[in-house]
Amino acid sequence: xxxxxxxxxxxxxxxxxxxxxxxxxxxxxxxxxxxxxxxxxxxxxxxxxxxxxxxxxxxxxxxxxxxxxxxxxxxxxxxxxxxxxxxxxxxxxxxxxxxxxxxxxxxxxxxxxxxxxxxxxxxxxxxxxxxxxxxxxxxxxxxxxxxxxxxxxxxxxxxxxxxxxxxxxxxxxxxxxxxxxxxxxxxxxxxxxxxxxxxxxxxxxxxxxxxxxxxxxxxxxxxxxxxxxxxxxxxxxxxxxxxxxxxxxxxxxxxxxxxxxxxxxxxxxxxxxxxxxxxxxxxxxxxxx
Amino acid sequence: xxxxxxxxxxxxxxxxxxxxxxxxxxxxxxxxxxxxxxxxxxxxxxxxxxxxxxxxxxxxxxxxxxxxxxxxxxxxxxxxxxxxxxxxxxxxxxxxxxxxxxxxxxxxxxxxxxxxxxxxxxxxxxxxxxxxxxxxxxxxxxxxxxxxxxxxxxxxxxxxxxxxxxxxxxxxxxxxxxxxxxxxxxxxxxxxxxxxxxxxxxxxxxxxxxxxxxxxxxxxxxxxxxxxxxxxxxxxxxxxxxxxxxxxxxxxxxxxxxxxxxxxxxxxxxxxxxxxxxxxxxxxxxxx
Amino acid sequence: xxxxxxxxxxxxxxxxxxxxxxxxxxxxxxxxxxxxxxxxxxxxxxxxxxxxxxxxxxxxxxxxxxxxxxxxxxxxxxxxxxxxxxxxxxxxxxxxxxxxxxxxxxxxxxxxxxxxxxxxxxxxxxxxxxxxxxxxxxxxxxxxxxxxxxxxxxxxxxxxxxxxxxxxxxxxxxxxxxxxxxxxxxxxxxxxxxxxxxxxxxxxxxxxxxxxxxxxxxxxxxxxxxxxxxxxxxxxxxxxxxxxxxxxxxxxxxxxxxxxxxxxxxxxxxxxxxxxxxxxxxxxxxxxxxxxxxxxxxxxxxxxxxxxxxxxxxxxxxxxxxxxxxxxxxxxxxxxxxxxxxxxxxxxxxxxxxxxxxxxxxxxxxxxx
Numbered sequence: 001x002x003x004x005x006x007x008x009x010x011x012x013x014x015x016x017x018x019x020x021x022x023x024x025x026x027x028x029x030x031x032x033x034x035x036x037x038x039x040x041x042x043x044x045x046x047x048x049x050x051x052x053x054x055x056x057x058x059x060x061x062x063x064x065x066x067x068x069x070x071x072x073x074x075x076x077x078x079x080x081x082x083x084x085x086x087x088x089x090x091x092x093x094x095x096x097x098x099x100x101x102x103x104x105x106x107x108x109x110x111x112x113x114x115x116x117x118x119x120x121x122x123x124x125x126x127x128x129x130x131x132x133x134x135x136x137x138x139x140x141x142x143x144x145x146x147x148x149x150x151x152x153x154x155x156x157x158x159x160x161x162x163x164x165x166x167x168x169x170x171x172x173x174x175x176x177x178x179x180x181x182x183x184x185x186x187x188x189x190x191x192x193x194x195x196x197x198x199x200x201x202x203x204x205x206x207x208x209x210x211x212x213x214x215x216x217x218x219x220x221x222x223x224x225x226x227x228x229x230x231x232x233x234x235x236x237x238x239x240x241x242x243x244x245x246x247x248x249x250x251x252x253x254x255x256x257x258x259x260x261x262x263x264x265x266x267x268x269x270x271x272x273x274x275x276x277x278x279x280x281x282x283x284x285x286x287x288x289x
Numbered sequence: 290x291x292x293x294x295x296x297x298x299x300x301x302x303x304x305x306x307x308x309x310x311x312x313x314x315x316x317x318x319x320x321x322x323x324x325x326x327x328x329x330x331x332x333x334x335x336x337x338x339x340x341x342x343x344x345x346x347x348x349x350x351x352x353x354x355x356x357x358x359x360x361x362x363x364x365x366x367x368x369x370x371x372x373x374x375x376x377x378x379x380x381x382x383x384x385x386x387x388x389x390x391x392x393x394x395x396x397x398x399x400x401x402x403x404x405x406x407x408x409x410x411x412x413x414x415x416x417x418x419x420x421x422x423x424x425x426x427x428x429x430x431x432x433x434x435x436x437x438x439x440x441x442x443x444x445x446x447x448x449x450x451x452x453x454x455x456x457x458x459x460x461x462x463x464x465x466x467x468x469x470x471x472x473x474x475x476x477x478x479x480x481x482x483x484x485x486x487x488x489x490x491x492x493x494x495x496x497x498x499x500x501x502x503x504x505x506x507x508x509x510x511x512x513x514x515x516x517x518x519x520x521x522x523x524x525x526x527x528x529x530x531x532x533x534x535x536x537x538x539x540x541x542x543x544x545x546x547x548x549x550x551x552x553x554x555x556x557x558x559x560x561x562x563x564x565x566x567x568x569x570x571x572x573x574x575x576x577x
Numbered sequence: 578x579x580x581x582x583x584x585x586x587x588x589x590x591x592x593x594x595x596x597x598x599x600x601x602x603x604x605x606x607x608x609x610x611x612x613x614x615x616x617x618x619x620x621x622x623x624x625x626x627x628x629x630x631x632x633x634x635x636x637x638x639x640x641x642x643x644x645x646x647x648x649x650x651x652x653x654x655x656x657x658x659x660x661x662x663x664x665x666x667x668x669x670x671x672x673x674x675x676x677x678x679x680x681x682x683x684x685x686x687x688x689x690x691x692x693x694x695x696x697x698x699x700x701x702x703x704x705x706x707x708x709x710x711x712x713x714x715x716x717x718x719x720x721x722x723x724x725x726x727x728x729x730x731x732x733x734x735x736x737x738x739x740x741x742x743x744x745x746x747x748x749x750x751x752x753x754x755x756x757x758x759x760x761x762x763x764x765x766x767x768x769x770x771x772x773x774x775x776x777x778x779x780x781x782x783x784x785x786x787x788x789x790x791x792x793x794x795x796x797x798x799x800x801x802x803x804x805x806x807x808x809x810x811x812x813x814x815x816x817x818x819x820x821x822x823x824x825x826x827x828x829x830x831x832x833x834x835x836x837x838x839x840x841x842x843x844x845x846x847x848x849x850x851x852x853x854x855x856x857x858x859x860x861x862x863x864x865x866x867x868x869x870x871x872x873x874x875x876x877x878x879x880x881x882x883x884x885x886x887x888x889x890x891x892x893x894x895x896x897x898x899x900x901x902x903x904x905x906x907x908x909x910x911x912x913x914x915x916x917x918x919x920x921x922x923x924x925x926x927x928x929x930x931x932x933x934x935x936x937x938x939x940x941x942x943x944x945x946x
Contacts, residue, residue, distance in 0.1 A: 102509025211406025
């Protein structure tokens with residue numbers, strides 16, 4: 001008995017130490033470093049034009065990314081769980097590709113498509129010359145948005161697919177028999193099942209979109225114009241003076257705050273969806289008896 | 290006649306996809322978005338890669354800097370993923386089996402690396418483990434340099450990889466039937482034998498999947514690694530992502546594409562292996 | 578005929594779910610599709626509903642070919658195996674769903690739903706969610722939901738599978754009464770022969786994607802037409818070496834199927850059987866199983882094991898005891914053919930009328946003590 005208890009205590013200590021050293025320390029370290037030159041310096045480094053430009057762009061990019069990927073995620077997961085068709089597994093694997101690809105390659109992909117040597121560049125040029133627009137993709141905001149969408153592409157569908165699989169298709173078939181249209185079925189039957197998973201996917205997608213660095217780094221060169229917050233941090237950090245390094249930490253502290261908030265929301269969502277699940281099962285059991 | 294034909298087509302379509310309406314629309318949207326946003330851009334790399342002659346390709350891939358970068362990335366990702374398997378297993382076990390005061394806190398914090406921007410993690414880890422930070426100061430006092438060495442890369446990859454292992458092992462452990470352990474126990478197996486002979490084989494697919502995911506992430510990682518690695522060609526502390534980015538900055542598109550292709554192939558192999566493991570796993574559980 | 582299937586084929590990948598099936602169902606009937614799992618019965622049901630499309634063949638409902646008609650226009654109600662109640666809707670909203678879709682007037686919906694709630698004795702539960710109901714209540718909601726749009730045909734997929742054994746018995750009765758009260762043509766799928774016999778007006782037995790036999794429960798039970806049906810219903814035992822059974826030594830068959838009620842076992846001093854005791858043969862009791870309201874007795878007769886039921890009111894018996902055994906009749910199987918064979922000795926005695934009753938349904942325990 002006491003041997004079992006010792007193991008338990010040992011395991012808890014190892015886990016706690018690992019989380020503390022590997023995860024919490026870096027977090028604390030950001031905060032300590034960001035305040036190392038005093039409060040005034042901290043707030044001054046958050047008042048630069050560069051910072052506001054990066055903050056604004058990060059918000060815009062994250063917003064567009066979340067909208068696009070949620071739309072895609074809902075439809076793709078509906079497709080993959082509600083219909084049978086040839087090549088389903090291949091499609092599912094293709095959707096997951098961005099997960100296993102270096103973000104730098106995502107950046108490269110858009111450069112090879114829309115950049116100086118890209119095959120789509122002449123097409124864009126033609127459109128520009130006909131319409132008189134000036135669409136630029138690489139090293140401009142559209143490129144940043146595209147790259148961010150690419151790296152977070154499967155985030156929402158991945159959260160929804162298991163839920164839809166677990167729920168099964170009975171309810172939708174029952175509704176279809178009674179003559180409900182595809183949209184009505186989705187709105188009244190499917191959506192209530194996936195709303196928590198969707199919220200969950202949106203949180204993960206936002207977290208990754210806000211923090212995306214590698215892909216955006218390849219496609220964005222103009223500080224103050226096309227830089228997101230992570231790029232701004234990179235620029236400050238690499239400029240090397242001790243002042244700018246501390247400023248980099250100050251900007252980082254904002255992102256730390258955001259990611260901690262997202263983490264808390266994520267946990268609340270998980271807790272809520274778990275609680276609903278458990279209560280349904282428990283009640284079902286009680287009534288069955 | 291046309292109506293008849295329409296009916297026939299309608300019938301055929303339904304025959305294949307079941308009774309819930311909306312197949313065509315959702316298939317159309319999914320394929321269009323997937324192609325526009327992921328597949329066509331990726332194919333652009335391939336397209337450009339095909340214009341390279343084999344000798345050009347191999348000259349780039351076999352150059353010293355690329356070879357060393359590949360070796361560094363593979364080696365460090367492998368070590369980090371292995372360490373993560375050990376600690377991930379311990380943490381998942383602790384979270385599932387024991388109830389303690391700060392369990393929810395630990396559970397929530399595990400996903401911090403998913404939520405924290407990699408660049409932030411990168412600059413912080415780099416500072417912490419340099420010889421002016423804590424614990425870097427103490428470590429360098431006993432002769433261990435972490436920042437700007439291979440060790441630094443491993444530390445960064447442990448950071449980004451740990452949630453993958455914990456989050457794949459945890460659900461399997463949760464579903465694990467206590468009866469297995471109890472059955473083994475009644476048959477006279479000790480705790481360690483029970484773990485090795487009964488639990489580990491059950492957990493192996495999840496553990497391997499977690500390993501694969503952490504390894505794949507490590508291979509492609511950029512933001513959290515580049516600050517701590519030092520990026521010195523001489524010390525072989527450049528990772529593959531950094532090499533691609535460097536070539537891009539020098540407008541060496543041929544070089545960047547060639548290295549990217551090697552990485553793409555690696556990721557596909559990893560993805561396939563993970564899929565195979567999962568298919569095998571689901572087959573086994575279905576048979577029980 | 579209200580429902581007709583003509584040469585219907587359906588294949589899922591390598592699996593042929595139905596092979597060239599044809600069947601007819603009359604209006605107003607309560608029909609059971611009975612068969613083991615994988616026999617194609619659920620596929621037939623889903624094809625009638627329009628949830629699956631046949632690869633070839635016609636499905637006709639009320640004189641109209643419905644192959645190309647979507648489920649809702651076929652006017653079918655469907656009760657799913659796990660009921661498929663909408664978990665995020667109340668009982669009221671579940672039942673009203675089909676009417677809402679039809680854009681029915683709110684007042685009319687309310688009237689129809691309350692009518693159904695009353696019919697299914699669910700009044701007062703309309704604000705509950707499915708997870709707050711018992712298994713039986715859920716089934717009734719599913720039933721009411723399927724009936725709400727006034728379908729011409731009600732389809733039920735294993736309607737009792739998700740309910741525990743005790744409640745199941747009650748619900749069978751309830752469902753049978755309810756369906757007859759509503760007067761709707763209904764088809765239900767089951768793998769349980771007792772359920773089919775108890776509930777249905779007509780039984781269609783399926784096996785390997787084909788229909789084995791179709792008829793009243795009585796016909797299916799008494800006059801099985803294929804080896805499969807004879808084996809599937811009535812708790813039979815199989816006897817290969819049948820030449821050693823007295824009264825059945827002739828004929829050339831593959832094997833015999835003997836049901837418990839075909840076998841009579843009595844003690845040698847039982848006066849009720851003294852006329853026919855000469856035609857009996859000795860058997861040793863191998864096993865006695867208590868089945869709640871009777872005993873199931875296994876007897877070794879000349880090396881063949883047969884099973885009979887014994888009333889609890891008769892004299893007690895014990896394992897190893899010698900009994901006199903008479904087998905009244907057997908199903909003789911050769912290939913897929915089934916022939917009913919009567920005991921040749923008893924046939925000669927011309928046991929008709931009162932005499933026959935006496936031998937076939939004896940209750941010697943009452944008189945012999």
